[in-house]
Amino acid sequence: MKILAVDLGGTHASCALVEGVAILAREVVPIRDLALLGPALPAIQAALERLNRDGSAEGIGFGFCGLVDALSSRVTSTNGKFEDAPEIDLVGWAQSQLGLLLRLENDARLALLGECHAGAGKSQTDVVMFTLGTGIGGVAMIDGRLLHGRHGQAGVLGGHVPVKLGGRRCTCGGVGCAESEASGWALPLVSAEWANFKESALAREEINFENLFACAANGDRTAIEIQRHCLNVWGATAVAAIHAFDPELLLYGGGVMKSANIVISFIEDYVSRYAWTPWGKVRVRAAQLGNDAALFGVVPLFCEESARVR
């Protein structure tokens, strides 16, 4: 069964033709105007037509970077990107323009499905996956099924757990969310407020996780403190997810995984000390499929009806 995949991200749409655990062909469509999805659809359609030249695809799995009601395949809320998406009938578009059934899912949920289908979560049923990058994604699977909830919001807002009382206002509207304390977009804000930041080597660099971890490795005291702050935020977020969703495995993806050794071993230690898991130890692993995870996720999205149950 061949499925077309679209993973709509910050700067481009990754399109692919996927079968089983293989990506048969792929194409990347640059997105010019991040504000709107509508104007990007013709280029995505053209790419999908090229990928499906022989007409063998049986459906389209579409990953969207926002809140999604998977049961109705509608975008319910966006957060700064593609603000017109809730108004767009993607199922209707796919049917009329490409003659194919489309299933919509949140991109982070699709990535978790992909890792459980072909990556670091193979044969696992109770998994939370975090993506530590520009934002923080955190999604939950319980008993082999993605958690959806009444309005499609359950188990998908792992980065929007309030971990710091009286903390920074988050883009989601909350305060002290993990994402507002230890994500790519928050890091410059957190750093700028840090005591003695101006004396730090980090102050002379572009403030991102790569430079933060490099400065910390060089012994820069402020960078070490900020790195520890971020690690503690990710640790607390992991404990929150374990206490909420009862997983056996935590998977980590995203740009921060360039420093996977440090992050994975810190979180492994943190959750073994602070999570209440009398049944045993939650395993902590790096995701394996990188940016392809969501593309692989379209296979279980179509093949396993259970993946769509609430």
Next chain:
Amino acid sequence: MKILAVDLGGTHASCALVEGVAILAREVVPIRDLALLGPALPAIQAALERLNRDGSAEGIGFGFCGLVDALSSRVTSTNGKFEDAPEIDLVGWAQSQLGLLLRLENDARLALLGECHAGAGKSQTDVVMFTLGTGIGGVAMIDGRLLHGRHGQAGVLGGHVPVKLGGRRCTCGGVGCAESEASGWALPLVSAEWANFKESALAREEINFENLFACAANGDRTAIEIQRHCLNVWGATAVAAIHAFDPELLLYGGGVMKSANIVISFIEDYVSRYAWTPWGKVRVRAAQLGNDAALFGVVPLFCEESARVR
């Protein structure tokens, strides 16, 4: 269908015979030795035999104040009370001593079932219920089913969400849990560390929520600050639960509900400002059944098989 109910709490076991939305008879069994469940079972058995004199009961629903694997009806972990419970085969005990099927559930989950059966959650399917008392209970129902998870821990640790980075060590082993920042047992610790606490009127009273709210109502500045701290903790915990479980209704029970007006209206306002719910507003209500909620919960526990599904 008549069901025997046992709600095993801190100082006593409430036993009852329940049918539909009526408690037909009840008996309270004092617990002398909180450390052990085994020695308390004969008195509980005697009470259940008196309640079921005519032999009409068709089962026993047993609520336990700790982690429970409802699928296997075993206690998996305790937290300071009844440490022998994980070793006790309650199903075997009920079968051999009373000739009845026993179903075990966490007491807070049973209370949520009860409120949805006969109280403030009637006809609701997506509900999180918090109990603000000596500890903080927080349990989740999604799509009409209690969330259980792989090891029975999902959706039942709402009071053990880490809301304060670098906060106080909690009895569960975590740090900065809601319960370690704004529960009955934590309140004296939080207060003692508060700036200017010794000048507060609260310092001359027993430190509990009733006195805290009374001092705050009298304009005591420190009491007002501590009260605000607790309200913020409960608000953050509510947002964490909304972002995790996507409910339409939050229910609040427990001793703090003596000040229901203040608590409910604060949390209503907090979640309407800080929770990301593009679909609409989460309702916030006081629970209605008080200490009887778990007793009523045995009816759906037995009658609705779905209540036991993961």
